[in-house]
Amino acid sequence: MRLKAVGDRAVLAELGDSISESINRKVMELNEKVRSTSREGILETVPAFASLLVYYDPLVIDFDEVSQFLINICKTSGESKKETGTLVRIPVCYGGIHGKDLSFVAEHSGLKEEEVIEIHSGRDYRIYMLGFLPGFPYLGGMDERIITPRLSLPRTKIPAGSVGIGGEQTGIYPMESPGGWQLIGRTPLRLFDPQMGEKGRYQAGDSIRFVPISQKEFDEISQTPEMRW
Amino acid sequence: MGLEMIQPGALSTIQDLGREGYQSQGFQKSGACDKYSMKLSNLLAGNFDENCKEAVVEFTLRGGEIRFTSPEVFSLTGADMRPLLNGEPIPMYAPVCAQEGDVLTLSLAPTGLRTYLAVHGGISVPAVMGSRSTNLKCRLGGFKGRALKQGDCLPTGKTTEQVKVFVEIVKGREDKFALGEDKSFLRRPSTPSRYYGLHGYVLLRVVEGPQAEAFTEEGLKTFLRNPYQLSMSCDRMACKLEGPLIGLKEGADIISDGIVEGSIQISASGLPMVMMADHQATGGYAKIGTVISTDIPSLAQLRPGEWVTFQFITPKEAVGIYRKEDKKLKDFRKRLMDVMDE
Numbered sequence: 001m002r003l004k005a006v007g008d009r010a011v012l013a014e015l016g017d018s019i020s021e022s023i024n025r026k027v028m029e030l031n032e033k034v035r036s037t038s039r040e041g042i043l044e045t046v047p048a049f050a051s052l053l054v055y056y057d058p059l060v061i062d063f064d065e066v067s068q069f070l071i072n073i074c075k076t077s078g079e080s081k082k083e084t085g086t087l088v089r090i091p092v093c094y095g096g097i098h099g100k101d102l103s104f105v106a107e108h109s110g111l112k113e114e115e116v117i118e119i120h121s122g123r124d125y126r127i128y129m130l131g132f133l134p135g136f137p138y139l140g141g142m143d144e145r146i147i148t149p150r151l152s153l154p155r156t157k158i159p160a161g162s163v164g165i166g167g168e169q170t171g172i173y174p175m176e177s178p179g180g181w182q183l184i185g186r187t188p189l190r191l192f193d194p195q196m197g198e199k200g201r202y203q204a205g206d207s208i209r210f211v212p213i214s215q216k217e218f219d220e221i222s223q224t225p226e227m228r229w
Numbered sequence: 230m231g232l233e234m235i236q237p238g239a240l241s242t243i244q245d246l247g248r249e250g251y252q253s254q255g256f257q258k259s260g261a262c263d264k265y266s267m268k269l270s271n272l273l274a275g276n277f278d279e280n281c282k283e284a285v286v287e288f289t290l291r292g293g294e295i296r297f298t299s300p301e302v303f304s305l306t307g308a309d310m311r312p313l314l315n316g317e318p319i320p321m322y323a324p325v326c327a328q329e330g331d332v333l334t335l336s337l338a339p340t341g342l343r344t345y346l347a348v349h350g351g352i353s354v355p356a357v358m359g360s361r362s363t364n365l366k367c368r369l370g371g372f373k374g375r376a377l378k379q380g381d382c383l384p385t386g387k388t389t390e391q392v393k394v395f396v397e398i399v400k401g402r403e404d405k406f407a408l409g410e411d412k413s414f415l416r417r418p419s420t421p422s423r424y425y426g427l428h429g430y431v432l433l434r435v436v437e438g439p440q441a442e443a444f445t446e447e448g449l450k451t452f453l454r455n456p457y458q459l460s461m462s463c464d465r466m467a468c469k470l471e472g473p474l475i476g477l478k479e480g481a482d483i484i485s486d487g488i489v490e491g492s493i494q495i496s497a498s499g500l501p502m503v504m505m506a507d508h509q510a511t512g513g514y515a516k517i518g519t520v521i522s523t524d525i526p527s528l529a530q531l532r533p534g535e536w537v538t539f540q541f542i543t544p545k546e547a548v549g550i551y552r553k554e555d556k557k558l559k560d561f562r563k564r565l566m567d568v569m570d571e
Binding site: 004005006007009010017018019031044047048049050051053055058059062064129130132138192200203 | 249250251252253254255256367436437438439484485486487488489491492509510511519520521522523544545547548550551552555
């Protein structure tokens with residue numbers, strides 16, 4: 001673990017220098033330990049692919065003390081519960097008006113649209129981190145067969161819930177935003193409702209499984225987009 | 230009761246100290262850009278909470294016109310927008326009493342960029358996820374998640390009866406805050422500290438890292454030995470700077486990690502951008518250093534075309550400076566409370 005000062009109010013704990021599930025697991029483990037150990041002056045953590053950013057209150061604690069704290073809790077390994085994260089199922093209506101680029105992805109991959117759907121929904125994706133937008137998951141582990149380059153001209157408006165492919169990554173736009181990914185479908189669930197003041201449906205360390213649904217099911221779920229599914 | 234925006238100004242938003250605890254979900258922290266001035270405005274309006282966390286209005290460049298729809302005690306800090314109350318000049322950095330129907334006019338600031346208006350009791354829009362700060366990008370918090378518009382009515386946190394009690398206290402002590410020559414011991418010591426470096430430009434002190442090793446020796450020297458100018462793209466998210474290019478060993482891209490207010494990302498072109506209050510929670514560019522919290526207010530008051538220089542200090546020094554600055558605020562709070570108690 002490499003500890004680096006980030007100004008006067010955060011420490012960056014680097015646990016590796018590549019994107020891999022094992023390094024990301026270590027990040028989540030450390031995050032869990034920091035969050036479950038109440039230490040005055042530790043305010044907030046931001047887990048990423050290979051690092052954990054730990055915010056502190058400089059009136060209470062300083063860089064050296066936070067570093068020592070992190071080193072100490074790392075030693076208290078073993079007993080921490082082996083959290084593997086939860087599996088979150090996300091219903092997706094593929095193709096048609098919800099996934100305008102599905103045909104392009106199929107063509108690019110030399111597959112039928114149904115095969116793309118089968119491949120995309122056929123495995124679980126680890127959430128390495130959230131960022132870019134609230135609730136935007138950086139997912140790992142997409143099947144190489146459906147890798148498709150981003151649009152050369154990004155769209156200015158992508159509807160909330162859109163599921164896309166950008167190069168070797170796949171993900172969901174949790175809120176309306178511009179973006180350059182190939183859109184293959186859309187979930188009718190409301191993923192993040194800031195006004196509710198609640199945690200989102202998923203966090204870094206969880207996994208996502210996309211479950212194909214019909215237009216009829218899409219319409220039904222749209223009636224109660226806040227439902228647990 | 231509260232404040233009615235007759236003319237909302239160039240960019241006016243409600244801000245407090247920001248939304249804590251949601252960056253792991255990808256939410257920006259937001260909050261006032263110049264937190265020192267924001268805290269001071271709270272103290273001067275009689276919001277004596279130790280954290281000075283009540284919501285205020287942040288005006289940018291030009292403030293506009295506000296009508297008080299109930300009696301209020303308010304204060305203005307930050308950039309001097311030549312405030313007028315019913316056409317009469319009123320002081321910055323002082324508590325001011327307004328009666329129902331009074332109109333506050335804030336003009337184009339001749340220098341500086343952001344002005345803070347605090348009212349006794351705070352602006353009491355509903356808190357969203359623990360904060361009243363406006364997050365413009367996500368359209369949440371503040372007043373309906375957006376910048377203020379003509380006709381918006383902002384509620385305040387105290388009843389008219391409570392405000393009237395405080396008005397009486399302030400009224401008896403107005404000479405201590407009077408406009409004119411600097412006779413008030415309460416005014417001057419309260420402005421934020423600002424330091425000057427190379428060529429007399431505003432100095433931003435920086436803690437090196439977390440990716441300083443991504444830069445060449447020459448690149449680090451370039452960064453420290455040259456002034457940088459604020460470009461036209463400076464907003465609540467980031468200040469993009471122009472100047473000599475900073476050399477990177479390999480490339481600007483890193484595996485994305487968490488970033489903070491003050492993080493200095495160097496883009497692929499080699500130019501620095503300093504993250505401000507509305508910055509994203511994570512970023513994928515190498516960071517040469519982090520502007521210390523104490524110097525962010527200085528940067529938040531600079532405009533496009535103005536210059537800054539950088540200097541490295543240690544994390545320990547940075548924390549020490551922050552604690553000193555905080556003590557200055559706490560001392561000021563104490564003096565203010567003593568005056569109000571007399």
